Amino acid sequence: MTKVSMTVNGKAVSGEVEGRTLLSSFLREGLGLTGTHVGCDTSQCGACVVHVNGKAMKSCTVFAQDVAGAEICTIEGMANPDGSLSVIQQAFQDHHGLQCGFCTPGMVMSAAALLAENPRPTEAEVRHYLEGNLCRCTGYHNIIKAVLAASGQDVTKIAAE
Amino acid sequence: MPKDGGIGARTKRREDVRFLTGKGRYTDDINIRGQLHAHFIRSQVAHGRIRKIDTRDAEAMPGVVKVFTSADFAGAGGLPCGWQVTSRDGKPMLEPKHPVLAEGKVRHVGDPIAVVVAETLDQARDAAEAVVIDIEELPAVIDMKAAVQGGPLVHDEIGSNLCYDWGFVEENKAAVDEAFARAAHVTTLELVNNRLIANPMEPRVAVGDYEDHSGMHTLYTTSQNPHVIRLLMGAFVLSIPEHKLRVVAPDVGGGFGSKIYHYAEEAFVTKAAQVLKRPVKWTASRSEAFISDAQGRDHITRIELALDADHNFTALRCETYANMGAYLSTFAPCIPTWLHGTLLAGNYRTPLIYTNVKAVFTNTVPVDAYRGAGRPEATFQLERVIDKAARELGVSPVELRRKNFIKPDQFPYQTPVAVVYDTGNYHATLDKLLELSDYKGFEARAAESKKRGKLRGFGLAHYIEACGIAPSNLVGQLGARAGLYESATVRVNATGSITVFTGSHSHGQGHETTFAQVISEMIGIDASQVEIVHGDTSNTPMGMGTYGSRSLAVGGSAMVKATNKIINKAKKIAAHLMEASEADIELKDGKFTVAGTDKEKSWVDITLAAYVPHNYPLEDMEPGLEETAFYDPSNFTYPAGAYGCEVEVDPETGKVEIVAFTAADDFGNVVNPMIVEGQVHGGLAQGIGQAMLENCVYDENGQLLSGSFMDYAMPRADDLPFYRVDHSCATPCTHNPLGVKGCGEAGAIGSPPAVVNAVIDALHRGGFTHVTHIDMPVSPARVWQAIHG
Numbered sequence: 049m050t051k052v053s054m055t056v057n058g059k060a061v062s063g064e065v066e067g068r069t070l071l072s073s074f075l076r077e078g079l080g081l082t083g084t085h086v087g088c089d090t091s092q093c094g095a096c097v098v099h100v101n102g103k104a105m106k107s108c109t110v111f112a113q114d115v116a117g118a119e120i121c122t123i124e125g126m127a128n129p130d131g132s133l134s135v136i137q138q139a140f141q142d143h144h145g146l147q148c149g150f151c152t153p154g155m156v157m158s159a160a161a162l163l164a165e166n167p168r169p170t171e172a173e174v175r176h177y178l179e180g181n182l183c184r185c186t187g188y189h190n191i192i193k194a195v196l197a198a199s200g201q202d203v204t205k206i207a208a209e
Numbered sequence: 210m211p212k213d214g215g216i217g218a219r220t221k222r223r224e225d226v227r228f229l230t231g232k233g234r235y236t237d238d239i240n241i242r243g244q245l246h247a248h249f250i251r252s253q254v255a256h257g258r259i260r261k262i263d264t265r266d267a268e269a270m271p272g273v274v275k276v277f278t279s280a281d282f283a284g285a286g287g288l289p290c291g292w293q294v295t296s297r298d299g300k301p302m303l304e305p306k307h308p309v310l311a312e313g314k315v316r317h318v319g320d321p322i323a324v325v326v327a328e329t330l331d332q333a334r335d336a337a338e339a340v341v342i343d344i345e346e347l348p349a350v351i352d353m354k355a356a357v358q359g360g361p362l363v364h365d366e367i368g369s370n371l372c373y374d375w376g377f378v379e380e381n382k383a384a385v386d387e388a389f390a391r392a393a394h395v396t397t398l399e400l401v402n403n404r405l406i407a408n409p410m411e412p413r414v415a416v417g418d419y420e421d422h423s424g425m426h427t428l429y430t431t432s433q434n435p436h437v438i439r440l441l442m443g444a445f446v447l448s449i450p451e452h453k454l455r456v457v458a459p460d461v462g463g464g465f466g467s468k469i470y471h472y473a474e475e476a477f478v479t480k481a482a483q484v485l486k487r488p489v490k491w492t493a494s495r496s497e498a499f500i501s502d503a504q505g506r507d508h509i510t511r512i513e514l515a516l517d518a519d520h521n522f523t524a525l526r527c528e529t530y531a532n533m534g535a536y537l538s539t540f541a542p543c544i545p546t547w548l549h550g551t552l553l554a555g556n557y558r559t560p561l562i563y564t565n566v567k568a569v570f571t572n573t574v575p576v577d578a579y580r581g582a583g584r585p586e587a588t589f590q591l592e593r594v595i596d597k598a599a600r601e602l603g604v605s606p607v608e609l610r611r612k613n614f615i616k617p618d619q620f621p622y623q624t625p626v627a628v629v630y631d632t633g634n635y636h637a638t639l640d641k642l643l644e645l646s647d648y649k650g651f652e653a654r655a656a657e658s659k660k661r662g663k664l665r666g667f668g669l670a671h672y673i674e675a676c677g678i679a680p681s682n683l684v685g686q687l688g689a690r691a692g693l694y695e696s697a698t699v700r701v702n703a704t705g706s707i708t709v710f711t712g713s714h715s716h717g718q719g720h721e722t723t724f725a726q727v728i729s730e731m732i733g734i735d736a737s738q739v740e741i742v743h744g745d746t747s748n749t750p751m752g753m754g755t756y757g758s759r760s761l762a763v764g765g766s767a768m769v770k771a772t773n774k775i776i777n778k779a780k781k782i783a784a785h786l787m788e789a790s791e792a793d794i795e796l797k798d799g800k801f802t803v804a805g806t807d808k809e810k811s812w813v814d815i816t817l818a819a820y821v822p823h824n825y826p827l828e829d830m831e832p833g834l835e836e837t838a839f840y841d842p843s844n845f846t847y848p849a850g851a852y853g854c855e856v857e858v859d860p861e862t863g864k865v866e867i868v869a870f871t872a873a874d875d876f877g878n879v880v881n882p883m884i885v886e887g888q889v890h891g892g893l894a895q896g897i898g899q900a901m902l903e904n905c906v907y908d909e910n911g912q913l914l915s916g917s918f919m920d921y922a923m924p925r926a927d928d929l930p931f932y933r934v935d936h937s938c939a940t941p942c943t944h945n946p947l948g949v950k951g952c953g954e955a956g957a958i959g960s961p962p963a964v965v966n967a968v969i970d971a972l973h974r975g976g977f978t979h980v981t982h983i984d985m986p987v988s989p990a991r992v993w994q995a996i997h998g
């Protein structure tokens with residue numbers, strides 16, 4: 049067992065991990081941050097996406113000890129300081145961009161990373177960027193719409209409000 | 210304009226806030242102090258005889274508490290099947306035992322053989338490597354036709370791989386054959402409805418807990434129907450009476466049918482927690498989900514359509530082989546029969562229909578309902594054969610359908626396949642679809658595509674589904690071993706807020722929002738004053754759960770029924786307080802008034818009086834304001850619609866791109882249009898996924914070749930377009946109080962034939978008229994091969 053320390057959602061945390069402990073397991077089991085979900089074992093679904101030093105990363109694909117010292121942000125750290133939903137979170141609610149909610153944390157984290165890189169993406173750019181996040185409920189329609197809306201673009205003309 | 214938060218409003222979902230902030234509580238988020246972890250050792254071969262299992266080395270490894278095998282379940286029953294189908298010869302289906310852990314033989318890759326329970330999951334996994342399992346591999350049978358033509362027996366003791374041979378309507382067979390003999394034209398099509406894997410994003414999880422002093426068992430599980438699991442597991446597998454068994458399905462991350470069934474892992478953790486006196490948790494990896502979740506579809510069908518000289522449909526005949534997999538999953542037998550054969554009339558007046566279904570055991574994962582369940586299979590074959598007939602006859606597929614539609618004035622319509630459609634207007638949905646998809650402009654768009662070297666095609670499909678399953682006495686006659694009602698308890702609290710306990714279960718459908726909208730509309734209080742509780746057998750009345758697009762049609766009706774009882778009692782209290790006749794009391798916007806006077810009492814005045822009954826007709830009425838209702842539907846509901854798919858095919862590569870998809874649905878009345886549209890979007894993605902991408906494939910030895918998200922092509926954001934959806938052509942259901950029909954499965958039912966019809970249309974427009982059918986998924990390779998066929 050090795051002791052690792054890192055900053056998660058602005059707080060310094062540490063814990064004992066095995067070499068094989070994944071960041072996703074450390075967050076969920078070690079820190080009790082169960083908002084990060086694990087939906088596959090081949091790094092395909094993206095439900096586990098978190099930000100590591102500001103970059104979107106699939107937390108099931110990285111060992112906890114390899115991100116010692118890093119700044120981690122999870123879905124639990126995405127709301128505004130007063131607890132209200134952030135612009136992206138609010139856009140997902142406003143446009144019904146989630147149903148069962150299981151892929152949602154990863155979707156929100158990926159969408160936030162996209163908008164940080166590309167503040168006004170096209171529909172095609174959003175679809176391409178989210179290619180690594182699977183959703184089985186929404187058919188992606190309202191997710192794409194929510195991300196476009198969160199970027200400040202007018203989505204009222206998109207078919208089938 | 211609907212009232213904010215009432216019926217018809219696009220109310221935002223209240224459940225979203227917890228899901229968007231990481232505060233959802235899914236089963237894997239539950240960790241009970243002292244819990245152990247279970248790791249299942251599963252068969253790596255599709256068929257084999259277990260010679261020996263040696264657990265001694267594993268049990269000596271660090272952290273290991275016990276390794277379980279079938280010997281530990283000697284007194285337990287098999288996983289029960291909830292539906293019995295009767296064969297044409299009057300004999301019941303063959304129903305082999307489905308043990309919790311394999312007994313003597315393994316019958317599919319993934320069949321559980323032993324389970325290591327240890328202090329940590331890693332310790333359990335490590336020890337699993339030390340369990341010695343000696344299996345004599347036997348020849349596997351994967352192909353359905355080979356299975357019933359002398360292939361190896363999946364279950365030696367039943368002597369056949371043919372589970373049942375069902376004919377429907379058997380009495381019509383001779384008349385159907387005669388109609389075919391007389392037909393002016395017969396169109397025949399052989400097709401495969403490809404096997405699919407539901408893949409809700411949350412893998413299955415089960416946590417068992419046991420309280421030694423009281424004998425109380427608790428199972429937390431990823432289920433669509435916790436009461437059904439309690440009944441099946443308690444009564445048939447582990448012999449635990451209901452009052453000592455609590456089943457909780459908290460936030461569940463999607464189901465699509467795959468979380469209806471009672472699975473071995475649920476019984477395992479429940480039993481293991483009792484044996485070990487500690488909580489036991491199991492979480493499926495996605496790899497495990499691929500080989501242990503019930504799979505869907507997998508039909509091989511030959512369908513024939515007979516037409517007279519005027520192109521009226523005169524008869525329909527089909528023969529289907531339906532894969533059951535290695536064991537009968539909970540509702541498997543009813544999917545290819547009662548949820549398939551009864552839908553073969555579609556939207557049409559075809560007077561004579563006969564279908565024969567042979568259900569077959571193979572060495573593959575069990576197959577059961579997946580979004581649509583039987584109805585997509587019926588719709589696909591019917592809508593494909595109609596399109597093929599139109600092409601053979603040189604008539605428009607649109608007009609051939611319109612000519613044969615059941616007419617709006619023919620409802621209620623008795624079909625020749627038992628069911629009676631209460632309402633519908635297929636002409637209206639077709640017209641709406643053609644308008645929304647700019648069908649008139651199609652030829653111009655096709656010409657523009659052609660300039661770019663692409664072939665554009667338009668595919669139309671109509672669907673009918675039977676939802677809100679259904680009268681219990683009817684389904685009982687058809688072989689169901691369960692009732693199919695729904696329940697609700699409406700508890701009005703003393704200060705006027707309301708808690709509803711529903712037997713329905715939400716795993717993405719948004720019941721917490723929509724059910725509250727219904728109550729808000731009925732009573733006139735703000736929706737924020739209503740809480741919806743579901744998913745826990747310890748506080749909800751016995752309910753059958755959520756599948757088959759039944760929540761609002763059946764569960765919502767139970768809630769309306771209970772709420773009407775509440776309103777009736779509240780009016781009696783109001784009449785007493787205002788010294789008026791009960792008949793004169795009116796409830797509007799949360800206020801009780803006496804007709805023709807200015808007397809008024811608020812909702813809270815009444816609820817307080819009910820719980821603080823100082824001025825109350827105690828001699829006539831009990832205090833309190835809480836009512837329970839069970840609602841048993843008198844018929845199915847029949848959502849229907851018209852779907853249009855426009856594709857561009859690249860003839861050089863065979864690649865198909867969906868350039869537009871339009872859905873015009875009739876769901877009857879709608880409580881929350883935003884949620885309804887979301888349901889359609891999701892269904893469309895799954896249907897388009899089936900048509901274009903998804904395919905569950907086994908090799909000849911029974912190894913699953915599509916066993917991960919790297920091999921099984923789930924639709925991704927960049928595979929799909931924005932959809933145009935409409936539900937304005939509403940003919941409300943006539944037999945439930947909300948006039949609702951159900952919208953959860955429509956998208957997955959109507960879209961596959963629309964996609965394939967569009968691809969065939971594109972190829973014909975490109976001159977490839979030899980292509981009459983391509984099996985799903987219509988991958989570039991298949992399209993290219995068909996072009997060059």
